[in-house]
Amino acid sequence: DQQVKQNSPSLSVQEGRISILNCDYTNSMFDYFLWYKKYPAEGPTFLISISSIKDKNEDGRFTVFLNKSAKHLSLHIVPSQPGDSAVYFCALYSGGGADGLTFGKGTHLIIQP
Amino acid sequence: DAGVTQSPTHLIKTRGQQVTLRCSPKSGHDTVSWYQQALGQGPQFIFQYYEEEERQRGNFPDRFSGHQFPNYSSELNVNALLLGDSALYLCASSLEGQGTVTQYFGPGTRLLVL
Numbered sequence: 001d002q003q004v005k006q007n008s009p010s011l012s013v014q015e016g017r018i019s020i021l022n023c024d025y026t027n028s029m030f031d032y033f034l035w036y037k038k039y040p041a042e043g044p045t046f047l048i049s050i051s052s053i054k055d056k057n058e059d060g061r062f063t064v065f066l067n068k069s070a071k072h073l074s075l076h077i078v079p080s081q082p083g084d085s086a087v088y089f090c091a092l093y094s095g096g097g098a099d100g101l102t103f104g105k106g107t108h109l110i111i112q113p
Numbered sequence: 114d115a116g117v118t119q120s121p122t123h124l125i126k127t128r129g130q131q132v133t134l135r136c137s138p139k140s141g142h143d144t145v146s147w148y149q150q151a152l153g154q155g156p157q158f159i160f161q162y163y164e165e166e167e168r169q170r171g172n173f174p175d176r177f178s179g180h181q182f183p184n185y186s187s188e189l190n191v192n193a194l195l196l197g198d199s200a201l202y203l204c205a206s207s208l209e210g211q212g213t214v215t216q217y218f219g220p221g222t223r224l225l226v227l
Contacts, residue, residue, distance in 0.1 A: 101148075
């Protein structure tokens with residue numbers, strides 16, 4: 001029973017355009033939401049996060065949106081650059097549960113020149 | 114500023130053997146979490162160590178155990194290895210009480226069980 005779903009295994013976007021990565025969850029107890037980026041042969045790198053009291057957080061080219069009623073999280077990257085090609089994971093945290101993060105399966109983002 | 118380091122980078126074992134993986138947290142961090150990432154999956158939480166004790170545990174059997182040392186470094190031990198234990202094992206560190214749950218990951222140890 002997957003609590004966190006990233007329904008697009010891969011996404012191809014042209015350089016300079018917007019990349020939108022999506023994440024859906026089922027457990028309303030999650031109260032902190034993170035995005036990680038992973039290159040092959042490296043560990044996940046933290047990108048941006050948002051707490052459940054907000055609906056948007058922005059950091060440079062990266063913006064995370066949270067829709068609590070729809071249990072939906074998205075990451076916008078604009079403009080997309082070739083170095084953004086990687087696997088992106090959403091990771092969710094529930095303060096009332098285990099102290100670990102619950103990850104989605106990831107979306108492989110490919111930026112085309 | 115030293116990041117999270119893990120050793121070894123790669124390891125090959127046979128079924129039934131035991132393995133120990135090591136992790137040094139990011140400088141200044143006191144909490145270490147371990148994750149298992151199978152091929153094509155996201156990382157799965159194994160357990161977390163804080164103040165040298167296992168604080169929380171995910172859905173993993175007792176064959177998976179760990180330890181945290183006074184310098185905050187940590188070990189993950191897996192006994193009676195199964196083929197299904199083949200995965201990338203990730204260590205993540207964080208700092209307790211900072212009002213954030215952000216964890217910083219090391220490069221991982223890739224374990225292959227034959």
